[in-house]
Amino acid sequence: MIRLVFLLLFCGAAWSKPATQSVLLYNDTTGHHLIQSNADVVRPIASITKLMTAMVALDYDQDVTRPIKLIGKNRGVLPRGTWTRGEVLQAMLVRSDNDAAETLAADYPGGRSAFLAAMNAKAALLDMPSANFSDASGLDNRNVTTLIGVKRLLLASTAYPLIRSISVQKQALFDQRFKKKIRKIELLNTNKELLFEFDNIVITKTGLTTPAGWCLGMVVEQKGQKYVVVILGARNKLERLKLAREIMYNNITDTDLR
Numbered sequence: 001m002i003r004l005v006f007l008l009l010f011c012g013a014a015w016s017k018p019a020t021q022s023v024l025l026y027n028d029t030t031g032h033h034l035i036q037s038n039a040d041v042v043r044p045i046a047s048i049t050k051l052m053t054a055m056v057a058l059d060y061d062q063d064v065t066r067p068i069k070l071i072g073k074n075r076g077v078l079p080r081g082t083w084t085r086g087e088v089l090q091a092m093l094v095r096s097d098n099d100a101a102e103t104l105a106a107d108y109p110g111g112r113s114a115f116l117a118a119m120n121a122k123a124a125l126l127d128m129p130s131a132n133f134s135d136a137s138g139l140d141n142r143n144v145t146t147l148i149g150v151k152r153l154l155l156a157s158t159a160y161p162l163i164r165s166i167s168v169q170k171q172a173l174f175d176q177r178f179k180k181k182i183r184k185i186e187l188l189n190t191n192k193e194l195l196f197e198f199d200n201i202v203i204t205k206t207g208l209t210t211p212a213g214w215c216l217g218m219v220v221e222q223k224g225q226k227y228v229v230v231i232l233g234a235r236n237k238l239e240r241l242k243l244a245r246e247i248m249y250n251n252i253t254d255t256d257l258r
Helices: 003-013 048-058 083-097 098-106 111-125 148-159 161-168 190-199 237-252
Strands: 022-027 032-037 067-069 082-084 170-179 181-188 201-209 213-222 225-234
Touching: 022 148, 022 201, 022 237, 032 161, 032 237, 048 083, 048 098, 048 111, 048 148, 048 161, 048 201, 048 213, 067 098, 082 083, 083 098, 083 161, 083 170, 098 111, 148 201, 148 213, 148 225, 161 201, 181 213, 190 201, 190 237, 213 237, 225 237
Parallel strands: none
Antiparallel strands: 022 032, 022 225, 067 082, 170 181, 201 213, 213 225
16 A cells, blocks of 8 residues: 555655656556656656567577677677677676677677667557667667556566566676686676565666666566556666665555665
8 A cells, every 4th residue: 555655755845846757656466556757758768778678689589598799889897709698688687788788689680770670669569658769778868668668668578587587686697718717707786775675576677878867667576466666767876766665665565664
């Protein structure tokens, strides 16, 4: 049940500027929107894009052991070289590696342009309002939709066991051979604070560009109920984290926020 204090937060002065943030809490089990703020605003979704990238890549090829050569354009977190598709997916979903996203796009039959066409076709299939994808990473601010679009993207991604398992990894570890030694590479999840705090998150992806602001999408399962949490356009990381914690504690978990 939504607590009165949280309703007042969303109806009060903090929400007097309607396009500052878009916030949604949806109970997919009951089909009810519990919180909606600026639901119809079309805005950039930054690296939440990478959930669509992962789905299109897996629709094409489920083989995560196949090696692919990493494209190095955006100073990604993995060193240039050859990695398996599974490792590239890990780098993309755990640490939001932009080069990993572009690598998966280039690996698609017909290349990057065909991959983007497939992303937009899948967005249309999912009926994501005003959705457009112009790159695979989310760096392009023409990657846009509404809260409802992100909700549908998140719910669709739950049908992919690999996305479910990778996106909630608190860290990803890689071994890279360097000369005659093995070098360990550790990548921490961009949503590690909430993943360490809550054990009922089944899908998560963060995002950040200057026009998009600080973004977050999550699917949470609690006592047989499935919830979708979306925050778009938070002003900073602390605000995004505070909003997410308030939603989780006041509306989903059994523990009061202290």
